Amino acid sequence: MSFYHGVEVKQIQTSIIPPRKISASIPVFIGCAPIHRITDQAQAAKNGDVVLCHNNAAAVQALGYKSTDNFEKWGLSEAAYTMFTLYACSPAIFINIYDPAVHRKTVLNEVVTIDSFTGQLQHDDIIISKICTIDGIECKRNVDYSITKLTGKIKILRNGILQSAESVLATYTYAAPEMITANECIGGVDLDTNKTTGIQLVDRVFTQYRVLPGVIVAPGFSDNPSVAAVMATKAASINGIFRAIAVADLPTTITNPTQVPAYKNKKNLVQEDLIVCWPRAVFNNQVIRLSTLAAGVIARTDANNDDVPYVSPSNKSLQMQAATADGKTELWLGLDEANYLNANGVVTALNFIGGWKLWGNRTACYPDVTDIKDTIISNRRMFGWYGNQLILTWWQKIDEPIGHRLAQTIVNSEQINLNSYTASGYILGGRIEFLEGENSSLDLMDGIINFHINWGTQTPAERIQFSLEYDPDYLSTLFG
Template sequence: MAFFHGVKASQVPTSIIPPRQISASIPVFVGCAPIHRLPDSSHAAKNGEVVLCYSNAEAVRSLGYTASDNFEKWGLSEAAYTMFVMYACAPAIFINIFDPTVHKKAVTNESVTLTSSGGQLAHDDIIEFILTTSEGVECQDGIDYALNNITGQISVAKTGILNGATSVNVTYTYAAPELVTTNECIGGVDLNNNKTTGLQLIDRVFTQYRVLPGVIVAPGFSDDPSVAAIMATKAGAINGIFRAIAVADLPKSLINYIHVPEYKIKKNLVQEDLIVCWPRAIFNNQVMRLSTLTAGVIAKTDANNDDVPYVSPSNELLNMQSATADGINELWLSLDNANSLNANGIVTALNFNGGWRLWGNRTACFPDVTDIKDTFISNRRMFGWYSNQLILTWWQKVDDPIGHRLIQTIMNSEQITLNSYTAKGYILGGRIEFLESENSTLDLMDGIIQFHINLGTQSPAEHINFRLEYDPDYLSTLFG
């Protein structure tokens, strides 16, 4: 040590480390957004990108969506409207898989009849557009006519060459999100172009934004059982180590609730990291997917409970006016109908007491799996959330020397965390142990240490029963 004459001060690492605070319910939506409408594409959620939005204005700027969009076509419009308008929760992550240069259809020389109010194209969401007179003269947008690219409505200028015309010919291309395939939603990694797409982009969320996905939703695609299965797989191993929950719909072709459990079993939708929803909802004359609304309910419920997922989203208010299976006819489930769906691990909507409510506590693995850690949605999410928190909190200690200081720091810090969660009512109790039986000599020599945590999560009060008994002793009150 070099010679020193004087006074020094130094710092040592804190022996108690607070937990890394993470959000439990940040949703990742994978689907189609009408980005072709955006005049400025620099902020567009292009295919192959991950976009984080904290407000409705940001979502409009990135997705090009409007509240009047056809949500059946544009799943990310439905997702943004649900999160920012209906449930006022933020942030949300969007992965757009619609590419206007690929997913489009062309129309050549469509004849459009003009009236005093203008004309209407056979399709909407126009991408490219050329309008000519019946004699073949090309007209100028903004001079001879005006086109509403979203609705396909043509307005004729009074001073242009179309004044008095009764018809025009139009050649155009229009957005066709229906061309996006389930394989594009599942996505993959193209090593030749170094491009990742679809659900595989979820692994980029944390590295790009330092936030963890909490709920994975694919509106418009999750009713395909292959997509739902991949969503559940991805939810169980984000970046290979983190956990979330996936929420999927069942097809609208299932009209009668009696056939819904059979379909779920037949398609093997039995994963513990999956929530299966049926039917759909109607809000403001829009047909909306129950999976999207469930993500909104989960976000709202967590926000009301310190952003900790210990409260079940079941029996929480749904923003909807009616239910539908096919998107046309209203559907009314009785309590027995809804409970029969719950008994098969299906979450539904019930209008029984206090308005429309999300109804169901169980993940898709129920009833085949009986471990309450996996079958209850709140328990499944709590274990995943706490696991994520452990990983992020103690990542800073990876590669530290294995010694008493490291072991005691982890044990003391986590026990304080578990005690605080118990005091706040998030869990019933918890303890951490470093057991010799779980840490062999070979493992310790090889740099592997293992801690055992017992976690007492709280199951939802799914069944409350009151027993009433007649007591004849109270007859004595008749005689004063």
Template sequence: MTYKHGVYCREVPTSILPPRRISAGIPVVFGTAPIEGQDVTDRKINEPVLCYTYSEFERAFGYSGDWEKYTLCEFARSQFGLFGVAPVVFINVYDPAVHTSGDPAEPDPSKVTSADIIGGITDGEPTGLELVDRVFPDFRLIPGIICAPGWSDDPAVAIAMAAKTRQINTLFECCMVMDISTDTVPKYTDVPAFKNDNNLTDANMIVCWPKVRLGDETFHMSTQLAGLMGSIDGLSGDIPYRSPSNSLLYMDSAVAGDKEISLGLEQVNYLNGQGIVTALNFIGGWKAWGNRTACYPSVTDPKDAFIPINRFFSWHSNTFITTYFQKLDWPITRRLIQTIIDSENIRLNGFRSMEILLGGRIEFLEDENPVTDLMDGILRFHTYLTPPCPAKEIINTLEYDPTYLSNLFS
């Protein structure tokens, strides 16, 4: 041992850890883009591309107003041009060299199919929805909302999207937004049956109907809802605890098929009661209308059935993972356990003070940590938290009180 004579200092890890900040509502969007005019070596095909601005999107993919052929352009227009929310991860599955009509020298984006969006593993490389797992390794950003406007109205695509919201990189969780096709289901009364018949009932799934129109532009409602959710998150400290319902959309009419439709409060509430988000023009202009995920009404657990509570649980879980990943493989000591407990309780108390939570706490319970688990290097914490439910009903009881007639004689 080295002989020492003097004054020395050493450092120990901070006992309180600040949380890692993550963006709650980052969309990961799958679709097609007009890349035919680009040099072959510059084409982004089945490759996640992070864009913060409209110009970055155009440089990466080009732009076209033909949104039926090039669905990513619709999302870029809404996200950057209307809601002003960034960033977005875009994934184009259209390959002009593969998706052709007859002569290989005349590319045809209409040859892209739902199977291209769903994707898989081709020659050892992920394609389509499998690329969700590339987002965090590539950009250190956790997916917040999985989108595929123009494609998610295929139930097979929607179910595959819902499956990809869980176990992202084996760790993370998010939600997805989808549409029910107004061409297939033009009447609002038929929408719930289509939803149930096609098993569109996942807790991480947000189902939208109909389309929305602004001037000459028609958007899938899932496109605008994703922008609205990101906008509300931005106004809420990047914490997804508020519902997008009763907030303004950029639209001047609702569209089913080629026709404008008008839905009253009774009709939109019928859709809400079946776990479907829609649009309402009632007081204050056109607004998103609905708080429920697709699992409602068969599942009524607030953690699963309310959009903001479902999203908060996923966000809180993702934040916990990214914050304490740095503590993996440390020796299991009382100091390690107390560091996690203290750090989390400080954060939860802060949420309670800001009324983001009604209450919350984390505990390390002896009966949930058997000796055999501790011997195997396993620590189990238990977090109790209660995000506020959206006030979907406000009721005021009016009663005639005859005692005030005495005021006539004052």
């Protein structure tokens, strides 16, 4: 040490480390967005992009969506509308898998009847169009006609060459998101380009934005059991270490609750990190997938409870006005039918007391698995959320020397954290221990240190019972 004459101050690392604050319910939506509508394509969420949006305006700019979109085609429009308009929750992550340069179809010389100076193409969401007279003379846009690309509506201008036309020929290219396959949604890594696509892009969320996915949803694709299975697999191992929950739908071919258990078992939808939803919802004459609404309910419930996922989303209000199985006919489930679905590990929508509610506490692994850590949605999410927090909090201590100071710092800090959770009512109680029996000499010599945490999460009051008994002693009140 060099010579020093005077007063000196040194800073020592704090012996108590505060926990890393994380959000439990940030949703990641994988699906199709109508980005071909966006004028400034530099702002568009192109296929392969991972986009974080905090409000409706940002989503419109990145996704090109409108609240009146056909949500069956444009799943990310449904997601943005649900999160920012119906539930006013943010932020949300969007992964678009639609590519207008690839997922498009062309129509040649479609004959369009003109009536009262207007005509209608057979398809909407037009990307490129050309209008000709019936004998093949090409017309000029905004001189002879105008076209609304969103709806495919043609308007004939009165001073152009089509002013007397009874029909025209239209050649155009339109957006066709229905061309996207389940394999494209599942995605992967292209060995030639090293480009990551589909659900595998969930791993990019944390590295790009430093936020952790809480809920994975794929509106328009999760009703494919292969997609749902991969969603659950990804939810169980994001970046190889983090954990979330996946929410999936059952297909519209299921029109009766009695069909659900057989389909669910046949398609192997039995993962503990998966929530299965049926049927669909209707709001403002729009059919909305229940998985998307469930993500909104989860986000709103967490936001109302300090952003800690200890409260079940079941029996919380759904923004819907009707239920439907096939998107056409209204469906009314009784309490017995809703409970039948719950008993088979399916979350549903119930209009019984207090309006439409999300109904169900069980993950997809129920009833085959009975461990409440895995079968109860709020418990499953709490274990994942706290595990993520442990990783983020103590990553800073990786490669520190294994000694008494490190062990005590972790034990003391986490015990304070668990005590705080208990006092706040998030858990029933918890303790952390550094046990000699779980730390062999070989492990410690090899750089492996183990801590044991016991805690009690709060199971939702799924069944409240009262016992009523007639007491004849109260007959004496008849005589004063």
